[in-house]
Amino acid sequence: MFKHAASILREAEAIVVTAGAGMGVDSGLPDFRGDHGFWQAYPAYSRLGISFVECADPQHFAVDPSFGWGFYGHRTNLYRDTAPHDGFHIIRTWIERNNADYFVVTSNVDGQFQKAGYADDRILEVHGSIHRLQCQTPCNSAIWRNDESIRVDEATMRARPPLPRCPDCGKISRPNILMFGDWSWLPDRTHIQEQAFSRFLAVNAGRRIAVIEMGAGSAIPTIRATSERIGWNYEHATVIRINPREPEIAAPHISIPGGALNALQEIEAHLKPGPALS
Ligand SMILES: NC(=O)c1ccc[n+]([C@@H]2O[C@H](COP(=O)([O-])OP(=O)(O)OC[C@H]3O[C@@H](n4cnc5c(N)ncnc54)[C@H](O)[C@@H]3O)[C@@H](O)[C@H]2O)c1
């Protein structure tokens, strides 16, 4: 399995990295699978009986912004303070070794790929980014960098004033993240990233493409569907699906049950040129 994945990666001319919340787990970040995992990560919400879906509700955010910014402010701080695990760097080594073209597609909003040195114009953040803000109304289509410092009372999970505001209308701003049942999210930045990804696929259509998928859940299957679309529609594409709980994918694609960091290290052990024999 690791050997097979290594043989695909050794030959890859283009690498597509597809990642869900599980990619961050080995960096110490929570995934949100089910209320149980979410409540373990956020005991304050467990006490209040509030679910992930309720936290990521734009209406809730609008009527109670200190609650909304409590959730997103805490996550902003968490992602700013987190260093991407070594698996991010291992994949970059493969890209450099093969001189491969690459693209990252992720539902994560945490900016960890940029932090690990992946180029901003080679990343598609399908649900937006916590490191970008927009007006809550929105009064216009501006999307700007999140340079706010947000203080959160961890006992109540409420943000302390002053809350981030729109520089144009003065109303509360919000992260440029697609929430549940969200009609105010501005998709423009993600659309530009989608166009860049389409160009990447057009250029690399005839090449040997390795898709490395990590930590993408089946509850919101956007990332899994992206990997499969490439795997089944491009003649020379192979998907390597790494996931401890739901690694299933049909052959000739490769299923690796396990965590991202460990699996990437195992593959690298098969790939790394050994010491020269004399
Ligand atoms: N870091 C983030 O930005 C973040 C975190 C949580 C949720 N979200 C949002 O919530 C939604 C959650 O969907 P999702 O599918 O990304 O997450 P999910 O929580 O539904 O699923 C996580 C997946 O990761 C797997 N996993 C757990 N530990 C792993 C490890 N060590 N290595 C590899 N895989 C591991 C699990 O088996 C599961 O399949 C997304 O739409 C996303 O926008 C984002």
Ligand SMILES: [Zn+2]
């Ligand atoms: Zn505004």
